[in-house]
Amino acid sequence: GNSVTQMEGPVTLSEEAFLTINCTYTATGYPSLFWYVQYPGEGLQLLLKATKADDKGSNKGFEATYRKETTSFHLEKGSVQVSDSAVYFCALSSGNTGKLIFGQGTTLQVKP
Amino acid sequence: NAGVTQTPKFQVLKTGQSMTLQCAQDMNHEYMSWYRQDPGMGLRLIHYSVGAGITDQGEVPNGYNVSRSTTEDFPLRLLSAAPSQTSVYFCASSQDRGDQPQHFGDGTRLSIL
Numbered sequence: 165g166n167s168v169t170q171m172e173g174p175v176t177l178s179e180e181a182f183l184t185i186n187c188t189y190t191a192t193g194y195p196s197l198f199w200y201v202q203y204p205g206e207g208l209q210l211l212l213k214a215t216k217a218d219d220k221g222s223n224k225g226f227e228a229t230y231r232k233e234t235t236s237f238h239l240e241k242g243s244v245q246v247s248d249s250a251v252y253f254c255a256l257s258s259g260n261t262g263k264l265i266f267g268q269g270t271t272l273q274v275k276p
Numbered sequence: 277n278a279g280v281t282q283t284p285k286f287q288v289l290k291t292g293q294s295m296t297l298q299c300a301q302d303m304n305h306e307y308m309s310w311y312r313q314d315p316g317m318g319l320r321l322i323h324y325s326v327g328a329g330i331t332d333q334g335e336v337p338n339g340y341n342v343s344r345s346t347t348e349d350f351p352l353r354l355l356s357a358a359p360s361q362t363s364v365y366f367c368a369s370s371q372d373r374g375d376q377p378q379h380f381g382d383g384t385r386l387s388i389l
Contacts, residue, residue, distance in 0.1 A: 168318075196375040207280075207366055207380035208319075215375040253318060257375070263309070263334065264368075264378060266318035 166191040170254050170267035177244055177274050185239040185270045187228075187254035195258040197221075197230055197237040202251040202269075211239075211252070244274045278302050282367050282381035289357045289388050297352040297384050299367030307370045308350040309334070309378070310342065312363040319366065325350055357388045 171186040189195065196215045200208040212221030214230035214237065221228050226241045237254060254267040283298045301308065309324035311334075321334030325344040339361060341353040350369075354361060364385050368378040 198377060200380075205382075207382045208368075208378075209380070210377040213375070213377060263321055263324060264311075264319075266311075266320075268316055268318040 166195070166256060166258055166265050168254050168256055168265055168267040170252075170270050172268075172270070174271040174273055177272070179246055179274055179276050180243045181274075183239070183241040183244045183248075183272070185252055185254075185272070187237045187239065187267060189235050189237065189254075189256050191235075191256055191258055193258055195256040197228070198255045198257065198264070199226070199228055199237070199239050200253045200255060200266075202253065204250070208253065244272070246274050246276055248272060249274045280367055280369055280379050280381040282365075282384050284384060285382065286385050287387070289354075289386070291357060291359060291388060293357050294353070294355050295357065297354075297365055297367075297386070299350045299352065299381060300348050301350075301367075301369040301379070302348065303369060303379065304347060305369035305371060305379070306347070307378075308344065309368050310340070310350070310352045311366045311368065312336065312361075313366060313383070314363050322352065322365075359388045362386060362388045 167190045198213045199211040201211045212223045214221040217232035219230045251269045255264045280301045306327045310322040311319040323342040325331045367381045370376045370378040
């Protein structure tokens with residue numbers, strides 16, 4: 165079946181450091197891929213998405229490229245800020261039902 | 277525009293009690309779903325609905341019931357609460373295409389004693 169695997173956290177970085185959070189997936193067909201972010205005490209918010217191979221999603225300085233050959237969708241940001249501290253979830257959706265399959269989440273803590 | 281509204285935000289139950297978690301959306305979305313979030317396990321799909329009158333099971337449906345009598349509302353019912361159902365519950369809605377992002381409520385933190 166479909167599945168998503170994220171790198172384990174927590175990830176602790178200093179402000180302005182480079183961020184990579186790895187995400188790989190297993191799926192039949194051509195899924196859409198998403199990164200969601202969850203700030204403390206809140207629900208999940210869409211960060212970015214990509215719907216086909218080689219698409220790059222980007223938002224708020226974050227980027228991720230849909231790599232079908234490596235079944236990956238790694239999240240990157242060139243310079244993190246304290247305000248980026250949150251839990252990040254990689255997810256995939258296949259078919260037209262809209263069902264999401266999530267990775268286990270990666271906690272990011274950015275220190276000043 | 278309120279988006280997805282969940283009530284209550286917090287609830288404590290005793291084992292065997294029943295309750296309903298409410299979810300409402302005002303975006304006229306066809307697709308609605310319930311997830312539970314547990315430490316180290318991400319979010320897991322409980323039940324979902326692709327439109328009024330249509331519901332289906334997700335990954336972890338046991339112990340939960342749902343109904344979808346209107347487009348706006350998608351309540352989740354626990355008939356006989358168990359400690360294993362202690363979790364944070366999120367409701368989400370989206371357009372009914374797989375490439376559309378889901379909009380999440382702020383969650384209900386449920387503790388079963």
